[in-house]
Amino acid sequence: MEYSTLIKRIFIIAKSKWILHILKGNLFSLASFEVVSNLKEMVPELHYIIDVGANSGQFSKVASYFYPEARIDAFEPLPNLYSKIKKTFENKKNIRIHNVALGNENGTIMFNKNNYGHISSILEISSTNKHYPKQENDLNQIIVNIKTLDSLNLIKNKTKGNALLKLDVQGYELEVLKGAVETINNIDYIVIEANLEELYSNQPSFTKMNNYLNEREFELMGMLDFNLGDKNKYIEVDLLYKKTEKRK
Numbered sequence: 001m002e003y004s005t006l007i008k009r010i011f012i013i014a015k016s017k018w019i020l021h022i023l024k025g026n027l028f029s030l031a032s033f034e035v036v037s038n039l040k041e042m043v044p045e046l047h048y049i050i051d052v053g054a055n056s057g058q059f060s061k062v063a064s065y066f067y068p069e070a071r072i073d074a075f076e077p078l079p080n081l082y083s084k085i086k087k088t089f090e091n092k093k094n095i096r097i098h099n100v101a102l103g104n105e106n107g108t109i110m111f112n113k114n115n116y117g118h119i120s121s122i123l124e125i126s127s128t129n130k131h132y133p134k135q136e137n138d139l140n141q142i143i144v145n146i147k148t149l150d151s152l153n154l155i156k157n158k159t160k161g162n163a164l165l166k167l168d169v170q171g172y173e174l175e176v177l178k179g180a181v182e183t184i185n186n187i188d189y190i191v192i193e194a195n196l197e198e199l200y201s202n203q204p205s206f207t208k209m210n211n212y213l214n215e216r217e218f219e220l221m222g223m224l225d226f227n228l229g230d231k232n233k234y235i236e237v238d239l240l241y242k243k244t245e246k247r248k
Contacts, residue, residue, distance in 0.1 A: 029058035031225060035238050036062040038224040042240060043189055046070045047161030050154065052102050052176055053168035055118055057085035060095060073154055077101035077111055077144040078120060101146040103172060104179040109146040121170035123200035130230045148179030155186045166191040171203030174212060190218055190241040197235050217244045
C-alpha cells in the first residue's frame with residue numbers, strides 16, 4: 001500500500017463512522033463513504049442522483065443507503081464494471097444502470113481502459129503524471145458508446161426535490177458538463193472530482209472548471225474528500241457545488 005494512501009485511510013477512519021457501518025455488515029467503499037457521509041451532512045435530502053463515472057457502483061451504493069428514497073441513474077462505459085454494477089443493484093428498482101460514456105457528443109469514442117479501473121478515462125494519462133504506479137498505467141483501448149446528458153432527457157422540467165449530478169470521469173468532467181447545458185438547469189448540486197495537477201493530457205485546469213461552474217451560477221460549497229499522490233501532494237479533491245438562489 002502506498003504511504004500516502006495509508007495516511008488518508010487512517011485519517012478517514014479516525015474521523016468517520018465507517019468502521020461502525022462495517023461492523024453492522026454494511027460493506028461500503030471507504031472513499032465513497034467519506035464523500036457521501038460528508039455530503040449528507042451538507043445536503044440532508046436528495047431525491048434524484050445522476051452518478052457519472054460509476055466505476056463499481058461504490059458511490060451509488062453508499063448514496064442509496066444515506067438517501068434511500070432517491071432515484072439514481074448510474075453511468076459506466078466499461079463492460080466488465082457495468083456487469084458488476086448491474087448485479088449489485090439487480091433488486092434495486094430505484095437505480096438504473098447505463099452502459100455508456102457521457103460527454104459532449106453522441107456516437108462512439110475510444111476509451112483508455114486501465115488495469116485499475118478507477119483511473120480509466122477517455123483522456124490519456126499525462127506523460128508528466130508521477131502519481132499513478134506504473135503497473136496501473138498498463139492499458140488497452142476499447143470503443144464505447146457516448147452520449148450527452150441532454151440527449152437523454154433524464155430530468156426535464158423538474159418541479160420539486162433536490163437533484164444532484166456527480167462527476168468522476170478522470171479529467172473529462174468539463175466535456176460532460178458541455179453536453180448537459182439543459183440538464184444542469186434542473187440540477188441543485190454538483191459533486192465533481194477536480195484535478196489539481198495534470199494527471200491526464202488535455203484535461204482542463206481547476207480554475208477553468210471552477211469558472212465554468214461559476215458562470216452557470218454554481219458556487220463552491222465545500223470539499224468532501226481528497227486524494228494524495230507522490231510525496232503526499234493533494235492531486236484530486238471532491239468538491240460540492242450548489243446552485244445559487246437567483247438561478248433557481
